[in-house]
Amino acid sequence: MYATENEFPQQTGLHYLNHAAVAPWPQRAVEAVTRFAIENAHTGARDYANWLQLERRLRERLQRLLNAPSRSDIALVKNTSEALSFVAFGLDWREGDQIVISDEEFPSNRIVWEALGPLGVEVVQVNLHGANAEAALLAACGPRTRLMAISAVQYASGLRLDLQRLGAGCNARGVLLCVDAIQQLGAFSLDVQSCNCAFAMADGHKWMLGPEGLGVFYCREDLRSQLKLHEYGWHMLENAGDYSKPEWQPARSARRFECGSPNMLGATALEASLSLLEEVSLTTIEQQIEERMQWLIDGLKALPQVQFHSVLEPERRAGILTFSLDNWQHAALFEALKQKQVICAQRGGGIRFSPHFYTRQQSIDETLHILHTLSTK
Numbered sequence: 132m133y134a135t136e137n138e139f140p141q142q143t144g145l146h147y148l149n150h151a152a153v154a155p156w157p158q159r160a161v162e163a164v165t166r167f168a169i170e171n172a173h174t175g176a177r178d179y180a181n182w183l184q185l186e187r188r189l190r191e192r193l194q195r196l197l198n199a200p201s202r203s204d205i206a207l208v209k210n211t212s213e214a215l216s217f218v219a220f221g222l223d224w225r226e227g228d229q230i231v232i233s234d235e236e237f238p239s240n241r242i243v244w245e246a247l248g249p250l251g252v253e254v255v256q257v258n259l260h261g262a263n264a265e266a267a268l269l270a271a272c273g274p275r276t277r278l279m280a281i282s283a284v285q286y287a288s289g290l291r292l293d294l295q296r297l298g299a300g301c302n303a304r305g306v307l308l309c310v311d312a313i314q315q316l317g318a319f320s321l322d323v324q325s326c327n328c329a330f331a332m333a334d335g336h337k338w339m340l341g342p343e344g345l346g347v348f349y350c351r352e353d354l355r356s357q358l359k360l361h362e363y364g365w366h367m368l369e370n371a372g373d374y375s376k377p378e379w380q381p382a383r384s385a386r387r388f389e390c391g392s393p394n395m396l397g398a399t400a401l402e403a404s405l406s407l408l409e410e411v412s413l414t415t416i417e418q419q420i421e422e423r424m425q426w427l428i429d430g431l432k433a434l435p436q437v438q439f440h441s442v443l444e445p446e447r448r449a450g451i452l453t454f455s456l457d458n459w460q461h462a463a464l465f466e467a468l469k470q471k472q473v474i475c476a477q478r479g480g481g482i483r484f485s486p487h488f489y490t491r492q493q494s495i496d497e498t499l500h501i502l503h504t505l506s507t508k
């Protein structure tokens with residue numbers, strides 16, 4: 132069983148509230164990578180078969196995390212942006228097609244769609260600030276809408292959308308739902324089947340506690356062959372190990388999106404990190420993030436100058452809390468917090484805190500104390 136102090140031996144006095152940016156690795160990921168490095172030095176790739184087993188375990192963990200029907204639905208990709216590009220440049224667009232997104236998406240989930248402009252594809256941006264963000268998104272879907280591309284959790288405000296409702300609404304309108312899941316996966320459950328997701332993608336370096344540069348791409352089975360491929364190589368072939376065969380075809384599985392040699396180093400780390408998340412269980416992780424968010428909200432509410440930029444209702448929020456203090460420029464506040472070893476981000480016109488399930492209460496208390504002292508300066 133895991134123990135917080137063993138898995139997260141963070142420097143004393145460091146308050147890490149930045150999981151929505153880049154998360155620290157748990158100790159078991161550090162150890163797995165160390166073992167992998169030593170193995171490489173001593174025996175090279177002699178035991179490559181074991182590495183393939185690890186890669187298979189990783190796919191299975193990601194399959195469970197997304198509740199994908201099969202591990203064949205899981206492609207290991209470079210990052211979220213790459214998977215979004217696979218969808219954007221894989222679908223067969225017609226002039227006049229529309230894509231619905233929100234007006235607060237992270238650039239990765241906006242630029243890729245705007246890049247289809249020369250094909251005559253139009254991007255419709257929806258404001259999510261009203262009481263019913265899902266209704267607004269669905270109302271924007273017209274007869275020419277082919278795809279809704281939305282972040283499960285908005286990176287700046289932390290707004291968590293009801294994906295079940297969006298999935299059902301998209302399905303009823305014949306619209307494909309594409310979910311940028313990077314701010315949700317590893318923190319809150321996501322079920323691609325019950326949400327009718329056509330596509331979902333996320334890199335491992337945030338809530339999944341993995342390294343940067345290895346992500347997951349889920350593509351619904353019936354849509355796989357509809358995505359035109361733009362990357363080719365030995366690894367994406369149905370008969371990947373058969374180098375002498377002149378004929379070839381892309382793998383039937385999602386491996387067709389993985390053109391060449393896999394990122395085994397990243398896979399080693401991410402597999403270890405996900406083993407921890409599975410051991411703790413997503414239900415516990417959700418509860419513990421919720422609890423830590425509430426501590427932060429309650430503590431911040433005690434500061435007279437606080438303005439919240441995030442939604443505060445538990446069913447609407449995830450692990451992201453953005454706020455500002457009236458008497459502080461947020462860039463200056465960010466620097467002052469950094470000086471005090473509070474690691475956070477500047478997003479959405481304020482300071483973004485993002486605790487994970489293991490964040491210690493003491494760390495939150497000390498952060499709130501630091502803020503209290505700063506706010507009275």
Ligand SMILES: Cc1ncc(COP(=O)(O)O)c(C=O)c1O
Nearest residue numbers: 210211212237239282286313334
């Ligand atoms: C919602 C969202 N999508 C995508 C990304 C980054 O994507 P990638 O994995 O391509 O670096 C971020 C990073 O902050 C994000 O918040």
